[in-house]
Amino acid sequence: METEIVTIGDEILIGQIVDTNSAWMAQKLNEEGIHVRQIISISDDPDHIEETLNETGKRVPLVLITGGLGPTRDDRTKTVICKFFNTKLVEDPVVLQNVTRLLGKRGITINQLNREQALVPESAMVLPNEMGTAPCLWLKKGETVYIFMPGVPFEMKNLMEKEVLPAIRNEFKTLPILHRTIQVFGIAESILAEKIKQWEVSLPDFISLAYLPAPEGIRLRLSASGKGRDYLENIVNSEIKELSKIIPDYIIGFEDDSISIVTGKLLREKGLTVATAESCTGGLIAHSITSISGSSDYYKGSVVAYSNEIKTNILGIDKRTIDENGAVSKEVVEAMAINSRKLFGTNYALATSGIAGPTGGTATKPVGMVWIAVAGPDKIVSKVYNFGNNRERNIIRASQTALNMLRLILLE
Amino acid sequence: METEIVTIGDEILIGQIVDTNSAWMAQKLNEEGIHVRQIISISDDPDHIEETLNETGKRVPLVLITGGLGPTRDDRTKTVICKFFNTKLVEDPVVLQNVTRLLGKRGITINQLNREQALVPESAMVLPNEMGTAPCLWLKKGETVYIFMPGVPFEMKNLMEKEVLPAIRNEFKTLPILHRTIQVFGIAESILAEKIKQWEVSLPDFISLAYLPAPEGIRLRLSASGKGRDYLENIVNSEIKELSKIIPDYIIGFEDDSISIVTGKLLREKGLTVATAESCTGGLIAHSITSISGSSDYYKGSVVAYSNEIKTNILGIDKRTIDENGAVSKEVVEAMAINSRKLFGTNYALATSGIAGPTGGTATKPVGMVWIAVAGPDKIVSKVYNFGNNRERNIIRASQTALNMLRLILLE
Numbered sequence: 001m002e003t004e005i006v007t008i009g010d011e012i013l014i015g016q017i018v019d020t021n022s023a024w025m026a027q028k029l030n031e032e033g034i035h036v037r038q039i040i041s042i043s044d045d046p047d048h049i050e051e052t053l054n055e056t057g058k059r060v061p062l063v064l065i066t067g068g069l070g071p072t073r074d075d076r077t078k079t080v081i082c083k084f085f086n087t088k089l090v091e092d093p094v095v096l097q098n099v100t101r102l103l104g105k106r107g108i109t110i111n112q113l114n115r116e117q118a119l120v121p122e123s124a125m126v127l128p129n130e131m132g133t134a135p136c137l138w139l140k141k142g143e144t145v146y147i148f149m150p151g152v153p154f155e156m157k158n159l160m161e162k163e164v165l166p167a168i169r170n171e172f173k174t175l176p177i178l179h180r181t182i183q184v185f186g187i188a189e190s191i192l193a194e195k196i197k198q199w200e201v202s203l204p205d206f207i208s209l210a211y212l213p214a215p216e217g218i219r220l221r222l223s224a225s226g227k228g229r230d231y232l233e234n235i236v237n238s239e240i241k242e243l244s245k246i247i248p249d250y251i252i253g254f255e256d257d258s259i260s261i262v263t264g265k266l267l268r269e270k271g272l273t274v275a276t277a278e279s280c281t282g283g284l285i286a287h288s289i290t291s292i293s294g295s296s297d298y299y300k301g302s303v304v305a306y307s308n309e310i311k312t313n314i315l316g317i318d319k320r321t322i323d324e325n326g327a328v329s330k331e332v333v334e335a336m337a338i339n340s341r342k343l344f345g346t347n348y349a350l351a352t353s354g355i356a357g358p359t360g361g362t363a364t365k366p367v368g369m370v371w372i373a374v375a376g377p378d379k380i381v382s383k384v385y386n387f388g389n390n391r392e393r394n395i396i397r398a399s400q401t402a403l404n405m406l407r408l409i410l411l412e
Numbered sequence: 413m414e415t416e417i418v419t420i421g422d423e424i425l426i427g428q429i430v431d432t433n434s435a436w437m438a439q440k441l442n443e444e445g446i447h448v449r450q451i452i453s454i455s456d457d458p459d460h461i462e463e464t465l466n467e468t469g470k471r472v473p474l475v476l477i478t479g480g481l482g483p484t485r486d487d488r489t490k491t492v493i494c495k496f497f498n499t500k501l502v503e504d505p506v507v508l509q510n511v512t513r514l515l516g517k518r519g520i521t522i523n524q525l526n527r528e529q530a531l532v533p534e535s536a537m538v539l540p541n542e543m544g545t546a547p548c549l550w551l552k553k554g555e556t557v558y559i560f561m562p563g564v565p566f567e568m569k570n571l572m573e574k575e576v577l578p579a580i581r582n583e584f585k586t587l588p589i590l591h592r593t594i595q596v597f598g599i600a601e602s603i604l605a606e607k608i609k610q611w612e613v614s615l616p617d618f619i620s621l622a623y624l625p626a627p628e629g630i631r632l633r634l635s636a637s638g639k640g641r642d643y644l645e646n647i648v649n650s651e652i653k654e655l656s657k658i659i660p661d662y663i664i665g666f667e668d669d670s671i672s673i674v675t676g677k678l679l680r681e682k683g684l685t686v687a688t689a690e691s692c693t694g695g696l697i698a699h700s701i702t703s704i705s706g707s708s709d710y711y712k713g714s715v716v717a718y719s720n721e722i723k724t725n726i727l728g729i730d731k732r733t734i735d736e737n738g739a740v741s742k743e744v745v746e747a748m749a750i751n752s753r754k755l756f757g758t759n760y761a762l763a764t765s766g767i768a769g770p771t772g773g774t775a776t777k778p779v780g781m782v783w784i785a786v787a788g789p790d791k792i793v794s795k796v797y798n799f800g801n802n803r804e805r806n807i808i809r810a811s812q813t814a815l816n817m818l819r820l821i822l823l824e
Contacts, residue, residue: 011624013448014591015439016633018432022453027427036425038460039453041434048450105780105798106600113602131802152625154805210428276716282707283690283698286716290694293770293803295718301726302716304688304698310713310756314726344722358705391705 001174002060003029005039006052008067008077009151012041021066021156028160033174033225034062044068049080057144062172064164067151069134077148081121085139089119092126092135099133127163131155136163145171177225178232182240183253185217185404192218196246203239206232216258216400252407259403260288266410267298274406275344276302277315277336279327280354280370284399300344305336315339328353328365330373334382337375348409349375350402357391370398374405381409413586414472415441417451418464420479420489421563424453433478433568440572445586445637446474456480461492469556474584476576479563481546489560493533497551501531504538504547511545539575543567548575557583589637590644594652595665597629597816604630608658615651618644627808628670661820671815672700678822679710686818687756688714689727689748691739692766692782696811712756717748727751740765740777742785746794749787760821761787762814769803782810786817793821 005025011017022039029036037060042048049068056063068077082088096118103110117133120126127136134150136159147164149156168174184192189211193200200209206226212219222239224232244251253262267274276285286302289295305311308327312319317335325331333353341349354370361367367389373382385401387394417437423429434451441448449472454460461480468475480489494500508530515522529545532538539548546562548571559576561568580586596604601623605612612621618638624631634651636644656663665674679686688697698714701707717723720739724731729747737743745765753761766782773779779801785794797813799806 010622010635011633012435013438013451014442014635015435015437015448016591016593016624016631018430018435019451020430023424023427023430025427026425030426036427037455039425039431041451043449052450103600103602105800107798108600108603111602111606113605154802212428278695278698282702283695283714283716286690286695286714286718287699287807290716290718290768291804291807293768295694299718301718301722302695302714303726304695304702304714304716306698306702306708306711306713313757314713314715314755343726345725356702356705392703395699395703 001033001062001172002035002037003062003064004037004056004060006056006063006065007039007041007151008044008049008065009041010043013043021151021153024153024157025064025066025160028165029064031177031179032165032169033177034168034172044076046076046080046083049077050084053080053084053141053146057141057146061144062168063144063146065146065148066156069137069148069150078119078121081124081137081139081148085121085123085141087121087123090122091115091118092120093118094128095120095126095135098128098130098135102133127159127167129155129159130162131158138167175225176229177223178229178236180222180236180240181255182220182222182243182251183217183255183257184220184247184250185252185259185400187218187247187250189218192247192250196243199239199243199246204235207236207239216396217252249408252404258288259400259407260292263403263407263410264289264292264295264298266407268294270410272348272410273298273300273344273346274348274350275300275340275346276402277340277349277351278302278304279306279311279336279352280356281352281395281399281402282306282356284395285350285352285402288399288403300346303340303343311336315343326365328355328369328371330371330382330384333371333373334375334380337373337380337382341375347377348406350406351375352398352402354385354387354394354398356395357389361389368394370394370401372398372402372405374402374409376409381405413445413474413584414447414449415474415476416449416468416472418468418475418477419451419453419563420456420461420477421453422455425455433563433565436565436569437476437478437572440577441476442589442591444577444581445588446580446584447589456488458488458492461489462496465492465496465558469553469558473556474580475556475558477558477560478568481549481560481562490531490533493536493549493551493560497533497535497553499533499535502534503530504532505530506540507532507538507547510540510542510547514545539571539579541567541571542574543570550579587638588641588644589635590641590648592634592648592652593667594632594634594655594663595629595667595669596632596659596662597664597671597812599630599659599662601625601630604659604662608655611651611655611658616647619648619651627805628812629664664816664819671812671819672704675815675819675822676701676704676707676710678819680706682822684760684822685710685712685756685758686760686762687712687752687758688814689752689761689763690714690716691718691723691748691764692768693764693807693811693814694718694768696807697762697764697814700811700815712758715752715755723748727755738777740767740781740783742783742794742796745783745785746787746792749785749792749794753787759789760818762818763787764810764814766797766799766806766810768807769801773801780806782806782813784810784814784817786814786821788821793817 125138132155137148336351357367387397537550544567549560748763769779799809
């Protein structure tokens with residue numbers, strides 16, 4: 001079973017945005033056992049769109065198209081659809097209701113442009129888009145199904161998961177590919193590869209392994225195919241068990257787990273609370289924790305102390321401690337953790353102090369150097385790291401590492 | 413002058429990596445006045461590669477191909493090249509020298525696999541790759557030039573800038589295209605479209621407009637082509653001036669500006685400081701501000717008060733104010749702003765309090781409802797918003813809106 005992905009939008013062709021939709025869609029389709037033959041990015045030009053619909057339809061039984069659906073006049077896709085599928089636009093009352101509802105929530109009365117969003121090709125099956133005003137359209141010509149989705153990533157993702165993939169499963173017969181993701185943190189890719197080499201080599205030939213590195217850690221993905229689902233599940237699970245014995249401390253979770261999710265779960269299970277005192281991470285630890293719904297059960301808050309006077313005035317750190325050791329030091333970061341734990345009245349507190357860069361580094365305290373401390377009921381743990389000289393990346397890595405230190409302490 | 417970009421690699425089609433090369437190349441080509449007709453991602457399969465070379469050559473006089481050149485055995489591109497261009501592989505002494513030099517630097521003696529990297533199609537012009545072992549190949553068939561580059565981003569970028577673009581300029585006659593981006597915030601796409609309709613319709617026909625919406629705002633992009641560069645600059649600048657008169661409050665900046673960048677610049681210029689007190693935004697305002705290098709000049713820090721007791725204990729908000737009005741209220745958010753301004757000793761303070769969701773909403777205080785306040789030396793401004801029911805998005809929108817409220821006050 002093959003498919004092609006088409007993304008419509010001049011902004012991709014002039015390089016203004018990177019097409020991240022296609023990779024996400026390709027991953028999801030792959031998990032359904034659908035092979036992506038090619039990905040094509042084309043302009044908003046109606047002739048070009050029509051030509052592409054025509055050609056892809058000759059090659060594959062399923063074409064997924066994103067972009068070109070929206071309220072403004074640079075979106076001409078619907079006109080092309082009518083021509084290509086030999087149909088006409090009609091107002092869809094359900095779509096109109098959805099547009100009115102979405103705009104109403106934002107206190108907006110619909111105008112002519114919005115009203116036009118409710119026009120859909122008569123022969124299309126309409127899949128509702130609860131997140132946005134442009135609906136998803138499912139049309140068939142000859143033996144090929146075409147699915148048109150808006151290009152806004154969160155709308156497309158929600159539509160794919162709730163509407164499109166179930167409808168595809170229903171329409172086509174596909175063989176599942178089983179994927180399992182293991183989230184690994186705190187180890188370099190090359191060292192990890194060495195450690196798990198023997199295990200990797202002895203994997204059965206119908207299971208493949210992929211390394212997917214990111215600033216948030218390394219994802220290991222096992223993909224198995226060709227046998228019954230239960231059989232695959234058993235084998236893959238026992239391979240994961242083997243892997244867990246080799247690198248127990250580095251596996252933080254599975255599938256969509258992140259360090260904030262896993263650490264949050266541990267805190268909730270144990271009925272414990274945490275607070276943070278952030279210098280170089282500037283609020284990113286707080287943001288990572290509070291991105292998770294329900295985090296107010298275990299998270300009390302943060303003091304982002306972006307200047308020394310705040311470390312003194314709000315966190316109560318002795319000015320001499322800062323003067324003698326510098327803000328980026330074991331002494332200061334430990335005091336930040338201890339004092340914020342008291343201030344917020346929590347079981348644990350995390351603190352960071354470092355040089356985010358690109359300026360501010362010295363020979364002894366270079367850009368990327370970060371002190372992290374975790375204060376708990378019985379003890380305080382602190383450690384110094386060097387996360388490199390890219391500001392964005394080292395803020396992310398410091399935040400994730402701080403949360404991971406807490407995770408490891410909670411597991412003790 | 414048109415081109416097509418082809419990226420070769422199964423890893424793109426299974427969604428393992430996002431193709432960022434194409435966007436970068438598209439931007440560079442665009443600046444040369446070369447229009448990218450489409451971008452195609454294909455598999456490593458030789459037949460598929462050959463078919464694509466054949467089809468792109470029928471459509472455009474220039475095809476840029478990345479990927480499929482490298483030392484490992486899944487790279488079959490060179491065999492396809494020989495077949496397609498009817499030539500054979502010969503050892504290139506300059507390439508061999510480069511491979512030997514690069515591996516030597518890493519203490520590696522070349523093996524058979526590396527030696528094969530020095531084999532190039534006899535009829536190819538070889539452009540040297542100083543960063544890597546795979547050379548860049550320039551071949552012609554009929555009226556079309558094909559340029560093959562390695563897929564490793566830093567090698568490709570270096571090759572494009574030092575070798576490929578100069579050679580293209582030399583071979584083809586090209587006209588420049590001018591792009592200007594206007595960053596718009598705080599207005600819905602459909603309302604913006606209505607407001608600027610007249611202006612848009614009266615744009616000269618060699619200037620086109622595109623809407624690029626994101627949670628962080630809407631980018632409007634003007635593209636002009638076909639005349640001399642100075643002439644285009646003048647016309648585009650005067651069109652932007654006209655637009656600024658129509659929507660003065662909504663234009664936050666140009667090109668890569670963001671609200672944190674623009675607001676940071678204003679604070680620095682005026683020598684003013686700011687602090688934040690965040691409830692529902694959970695540290696994201698602090699993170700947005702501190703993502704900008706040098707923000708410690710104007711940013712003192714934040715109290716993330718994720719529970720009511722912290723609002724009372726650290727921010728000093730009267731418990732009765734919270735009990736009587738609820739945490740998500742004008743009274744509480746204003747007290748948060750006023751008190752944090754005092755606590756941090758800054759000129760301004762921003763505060764947020766809202767229901768991030770998905771749980772916690774009520775009929776009178778639904779998910780997405782957020783109170784935002786800005787306290788300054790002379791006055792306090794507060795406003796209530798509804799940012800919808802997606803947790804991630806409404807945290808982003810609340811953070812950006814708070815910074816925008818400060819921006820507007822600083823501009824008064």
